[in-house]
Amino acid sequence: MSQSYDRGLVEDFGRWRDFSAGMWAWVFHKFTGWVLIGYLFTHIAVLSTAIPAAGGDPSIYTNTLQGLEDLLVVRFLEVGLLAVAVFHILNGIRLLFVDLGVGLTAQDKSFYASLVLTGAIVVASIPTFLVGQL
Amino acid sequence: MSTQIQEQESEQEEQQQGESVPAQQQRRMDQKRERAADEERQRERVESSLDDEDTRTLKVFRYDPEVEGKKDPRFDEFVVPFRKGMTVLDALMWARDHYDSSLTFRHSCRQAICGSDALFVNGSQRLGCKTQLADLQNPVRIEPLPHQEVVKDLVVDMQHFYDQMDAVQPYFNDDDVPDGLEEQRQTRENREKIKMSTRCIWCGACMSSCNIAAGDNEYLGPAAINKAYRFAMDDREGEAMKQERLEILEQENGVWRCQTQFSCTEVCPKDIPLTDHIQELKREAVKNNLKFW
Ligand code: HEM
Ligand code: SF4
Ligand code: FES
Numbered sequence: 001m002s003q004s005y006d007r008g009l010v011e012d013f014g015r016w017r018d019f020s021a022g023m024w025a026w027v028f029h030k031f032t033g034w035v036l037i038g039y040l041f042t043h044i045a046v047l048s049t050a051i052p053a054a055g056g057d058p059s060i061y062t063n064t065l066q067g068l069e070d071l072l073v074v075r076f077l078e079v080g081l082l083a084v085a086v087f088h089i090l091n092g093i094r095l096l097f098v099d100l101g102v103g104l105t106a107q108d109k110s111f112y113a114s115l116v117l118t119g120a121i122v123v124a125s126i127p128t129f130l131v132g133q134l
Numbered sequence: 135m136s137t138q139i140q141e142q143e144s145e146q147e148e149q150q151q152g153e154s155v156p157a158q159q160q161r162r163m164d165q166k167r168e169r170a171a172d173e174e175r176q177r178e179r180v181e182s183s184l185d186d187e188d189t190r191t192l193k194v195f196r197y198d199p200e201v202e203g204k205k206d207p208r209f210d211e212f213v214v215p216f217r218k219g220m221t222v223l224d225a226l227m228w229a230r231d232h233y234d235s236s237l238t239f240r241h242s243c244r245q246a247i248c249g250s251d252a253l254f255v256n257g258s259q260r261l262g263c264k265t266q267l268a269d270l271q272n273p274v275r276i277e278p279l280p281h282q283e284v285v286k287d288l289v290v291d292m293q294h295f296y297d298q299m300d301a302v303q304p305y306f307n308d309d310d311v312p313d314g315l316e317e318q319r320q321t322r323e324n325r326e327k328i329k330m331s332t333r334c335i336w337c338g339a340c341m342s343s344c345n346i347a348a349g350d351n352e353y354l355g356p357a358a359i360n361k362a363y364r365f366a367m368d369d370r371e372g373e374a375m376k377q378e379r380l381e382i383l384e385q386e387n388g389v390w391r392c393q394t395q396f397s398c399t400e401v402c403p404k405d406i407p408l409t410d411h412i413q414e415l416k417r418e419a420v421k422n423n424l425k426f427w
Contacts, residue, residue, distance in 0.1 A: 015280065018258060022395040022400070022409075023396075026394070098394050099394075099413060101414055101417070
């Protein structure tokens with residue numbers, strides 16, 4: 001057999017430009033799943049240290065949350081979190097159907113539908129999340 | 135199209151007796167330069183003869199580890215005349231016959247049945263003989279299949295793929311043949327069920343498109359799992375053999391590696407619903423292990 005060489009981009013995710021719907025769905029699902037885990041831990045860390053039982057004064061919870069909500073970046077992160085969660089849920093439902101062998105020929109369409117629906121829900125949520133900040 | 139064009143220049147090495155070594159070297163270098171110039175002239179001749187024709191440009195991956203100066207992968211451009219109905223394979227053959235006879239690629243049947251010319255064309259795995267040039271954006275970029283070692287130009291080493299196909303024991307077991315039977319019948323319904331899975335031509339396009347197989351060389355891959363499906367779902371397969379097959383599929387590198395990216399299903403030139411079959415085998419594997427009754 002002849003020697004080989006490193007074909008670089010063709011051999012790995014460098015060919016992402018040629019990815020099709022299902023491949024993107026997989027990349028996004030991994031990404032959003034792990035972002036949600038990351039959020040879960042941050043969420044627990046923040047809340048568990050911001051309660052009176054953690055040793056602060058009684059108003060610490062309210063102050064912490066108000067302080068956070070006053071930050072524009074937090075409001076944007078909330079929109080981002082919603083986007084991530086909605087996509088993960090919708091694509092998760094899509095994946096459950098895929099596991100059941102239902103509608104496999106429409107897998108690309110259902111991925112696009114998840115994306116569009118996620119976009120719509122995120123846009124609709126913007127007034128709620130950003131009100132009073134912009 | 136595959137008939138060889140007559141070589142214009144004859145390349146006899148007339149051995150001159152008593153010539154000194156540097157002189158020989160000098161002569162060889164001269165000849166080499168001459169050949170290169172000849173090739174260039176040939177290329178210009180062919181290209182100018184195409185001036186008033188409808189043409190397409192191929193950008194073909196070239197690599198030859200055995201020839202000095204071709205060890206570094208590069209892309210060669212070939213301008214070929216376009217005719218209605220012309221496939222990527224036709225274009226490659228034309229380029230080989232008119233520009234560079236060292237251009238190497240596998241092909242045989244030219245009708246999508248031998249499985250030897252799966253290529254990476256414009257960023258997707260396709261059979262050269264089943265892909266119309268008319269459907270592709272110009273210039274057409276032709277590379278060997280990703281995730282396999284390149285032997286030369288467009289030829290990849292398929293051995294690992296064949297090994298994976300063999301790993302699922304793609305055959306019936308003798309024990310499954312009932313005694314005293316002249317033919318072993320299959321119902322029409324069962325034939326329909328496995329019909330698509332029998333169409334595989336071992337081209338390897340699916341395996342090459344799979345991100346998971348790329349990262350984990352041990353993963354059986356779509357074609358091998360589909361092959362297992364073809365037998366496991368066949369009514370004529372005996373209980374013991376089916377059990378053995380399911381055990382192969384259930385292991386670490388079997389069906390559970392599939393992440394339902396559908397890339398295999400999209401590239402398969404025989405339109406086999408690969409993901410569909412893998413998913414069904416996943417459910418079969420679960421049913422096989424979970425028994426509440
Ligand atoms: C209704 C809500 C949800 C649904 C329907 C859902 C659905 C799914 C499904 C079907 C998978 C498997 C994907 C596959 O087959 O490869 C998955 C993976 C995952 N989910 Fe969710 N999920 C939900 C909520 C969450 C939440 C709240 C979190 C985090 C706290 C989360 C984190 C993850 C992670 C980390 C993975 C694995 C990603 C990977 O493959 O590495 N999910 N989800
Ligand atoms: S399943 Fe399809 S893509 Fe894969 S080897 Fe067989 S014919 Fe080729
Ligand atoms: S040449 Fe046989 S499949 Fe293309």
